[in-house]
Amino acid sequence: MPKTVLQYQCYATILNEYLHLEEFSTLSELTIKGKRLALTQLINYLGDNRIYTFSDCLQKHVSNHIDQISYLSNQTISGRLFIFRHFFNFLHQKGITTYSGNELFPVIFTNKRERILSFYSIEEIKQVISAVNRNTKSGKRDLAIILLASELGMRSSDICHLKLTDLYWERGTIEFIQYKTKAYLQLPLPESVRYVLIDYLKNARPTCTCKNVFVGIKNGFAPLSNTCIHIFVSHYFKKGNIDISERKHGPHALRHSLASNLMKNNTPMYVIRDVLGHSNLNTTRIYLNIDLDTLKQIALEVPYETVW
The missing domain is CATH 1.10.443.10 (Intergrase catalytic core)
Known part of the structure; x- marks a missing residue:
């Protein structure tokens, strides 16, 4: 699978600021990579649709991106939604968006036990x-x-x-x-x-x-x-x-x-x-x-x- 890279550098500053929040300092590199991947794919989707700042990002744009990644497992999508909710709360607190992540995703349905793990005798x-x-x-x-x-x-x-x-x-x-x-x-x-x-x-x-x-x-x-x-x-x-x-x-x-x-x-x-x-x-x-x-x-x- 090809590596996902940030295609629109106009978003780089805010993305890096978010990923370097103090509250993330104890998270593993793997967890940070997961957040970066989810947000990079969202940003690339916005840029492809000629949206070059989060202040112009409407809730429907985020919903459309989620529809675009519907091929992912339910558990993966739930994880993405938690990332997006936290990220848009961050943007709202900075006054960049008019809506918060909690407004965007008031309820996130997840069932970590729905998946049967692969195992062998x-x-x-x-x-x-x-x-x-x-x-x-x-x-x-x-x-x-x-x-x-x-x-x-x-x-x-x-x-x-x-x-x-x-x-x-x-x-x-x-x-x-x-x-x-x-x-x-x-x-x-x-x-x-x-x-x-x-x-x-x-x-x-x-x-x-x-x-x-x-x-x-x-x-x-x-x-x-x-x-x-x-x-x-x-x-x-x-x-x-x-x-x-x-x-x-x-x-x-x-x-x-x-x-x-x-x-x-x-x-x-x-x-x-x-x-x-x-x-x-x-x-x-x-x-x-x-x-x-x-x-x-x-x-x-x-x-x-x-x-x-």
Whole structure:
């Protein structure tokens, strides 16, 4: 997918002022990128329609843009609406628009539990792992990445940013600050993951000055990107002949699968929370949506009643 860039520089100053608000200082870079993407697409739409300042932006223009992005998922659109509401509140407070974000979007309907997350069985995950050629340098790297996601539940962003100094061999842990939440996380380093990492570091990782565990070859030994990791993982789903027709098949699917399989083994929710690095148990509860078999088993049967 091509990168979305700001086409109308007349909006650059106000956009940058907004994205550098003090209240955003603790947000992750990923969250800020999401805000920038949503607002850049809105701005490009306005510019394409010869609207070159937000003071000339009417509520119908925002509504028309939302209609234009209706192909996005309901959850993504809801997220965009929250961004737009906050942004237009900002513009209204500065006296740029005659209406506020609260007037524009008084109610935003969202249901974060409407989406069934993609997950795979233990047998399917084994097929993915078996599809990796461990005799090649790229295979050694990819296997380590897959195991970090499938056995430890690491996000792709954390795998990308994982440093050599985050590996504590002597005490058998991986410890790092999560890229998304900025919270500290300590994970165990089981032997299955330890030996694969050692094999990659000793026999496949290029000699370079980069401090990240995973580096590329064609990019001048720079850290791998989220996109690269997604491409690698997706390749092995397909190579392992896994049915991915109705499921996502990137590193996050491996993370979701870990949560699902832990629940099937009756692992307490607080343990799953700690494994996934969630600070709030309510965040972890979303993973209840993916364990359909268990939900069916515990569902109460509606008693039959005769109406006289």
